Amino acid sequence: MRRKSIVILDGDRTHTYQLQQYLVNAGFDVISLSSVQELNQCLPVLLPDLIIMELKSPEYDGFSLCRQLYQQHRIPLMLMSEPVDEAEWIVALEVGAEAFLVKPFNPRMLLAKVRVLLRRRQPVAVVKASPPDAPRxxxxxxxxxxxxxxxxxxxxxxxxxxxxxxxxxxxxxxxxxxxxxxxxxxxxxxxxxxxxxxxxxxxxxxxxxxxxxxxxxxxxxxxxxxxxxxxxxxxxxxxxxx
Missing domain, CATH: 1.10.10.10 (Winged helix-like DNA-binding domain superfamily/Winged helix DNA-binding domain)
Structure with a gap:
């Protein structure tokens, strides 16, 4: 079975390296990037199964980047951030994010959310239709x-x-x-x-x-x-x- 691939985008190299090692040990192929330029160079070559990215960065607008990635690639996105207003999380979900983590977080929580997101993307063997007499x-x-x-x-x-x-x-x-x-x-x-x-x-x-x-x-x-x-x-x- 093919190993799932994950891209981590975060300017904090120390933090990114720690996450990368944890996910690699859990059985994933992981690429860590520190800039949007590196991400744009990576995506045409490798479309990962999941992108984990920092929401607040001095280099880019996280909301705009999230919308761009969702519209162009439909890749599942997980956001990381220091505590932010609930309204900002709502915006993030509306522009394409599927999950988020508030720093600092337990790596086990990260792994659990990664597995949930990737499990959602697996094809469903049987889809049950609504009963024919069910109200519309x-x-x-x-x-x-x-x-x-x-x-x-x-x-x-x-x-x-x-x-x-x-x-x-x-x-x-x-x-x-x-x-x-x-x-x-x-x-x-x-x-x-x-x-x-x-x-x-x-x-x-x-x-x-x-x-x-x-x-x-x-x-x-x-x-x-x-x-x-x-x-x-x-x-x-x-x-x-x-």
Missing amino acids: RYRFGSWVLDHVKREIEDRDGKRTPLSGADFQLLKIFLTHANQVLSRDQLYGMTRGRDSTPDDRSLDVHISRLRHRLEDDAKNPSLIKTIRGVGYVLSAHVEPLAL
């Missing part, structure tokens, strides 16, 4: 979800397409409406694993979904936070005929 559209609150087109429609008829992660999370809430779902349950349903204490990606995804649904983050009426437990979609869900 669901009304909840002032919104309608079309799960075939993967878009939501507001009361004025404005339609907004959803990303894969947003669609998956919303569908889970709709099929478990008015049920409190713990963080571990949501991680298990979306990623097939339990949460870890320092993984905040679920909170970022929920924050982004609330934004899509125009749900006030400080006082949400749809996706409510049950402190210390998890989240609940507080709405009546009605299947709609075509």
Whole structure:
């Protein structure tokens, strides 16, 4: 079986070398780069399975580079950064990042996230279609979800397409409406694993979904936070005929 290849982009050579050695010992082929110029020279020759890059760098705009890499190559991206505002993580996810790590982080957390991202890219042997009599559209609150087109429609008829992660999370809430779902349950349903204490990606995804649904983050009426437990979609869900 071919070893998965990873490119690490970080100007801190000491940090990059440590990550490289850890991932090599875990069975990956790893190339460490310190500049965007080196990255641009590398990509035409080797399209890696994953790019791990520093978000904040004096040499480049991490958000623009993330968008460029996603649009041109569709390579999974994992970002590293010192603590930043939640809004910045949301932007990073919207422009193409699939995971992030807040420095300092445990190398085992890095390895776990790398394996999860690469596992997502493996082909699925069997894809189960929705039952033929399953409703195509669901009304909840002032919104309608079309799960075939993967878009939501507001009361004025404005339609907004959803990303894969947003669609998956919303569908889970709709099929478990008015049920409190713990963080571990949501991680298990979306990623097939339990949460870890320092993984905040679920909170970022929920924050982004609330934004899509125009749900006030400080006082949400749809996706409510049950402190210390998890989240609940507080709405009546009605299947709609075509």
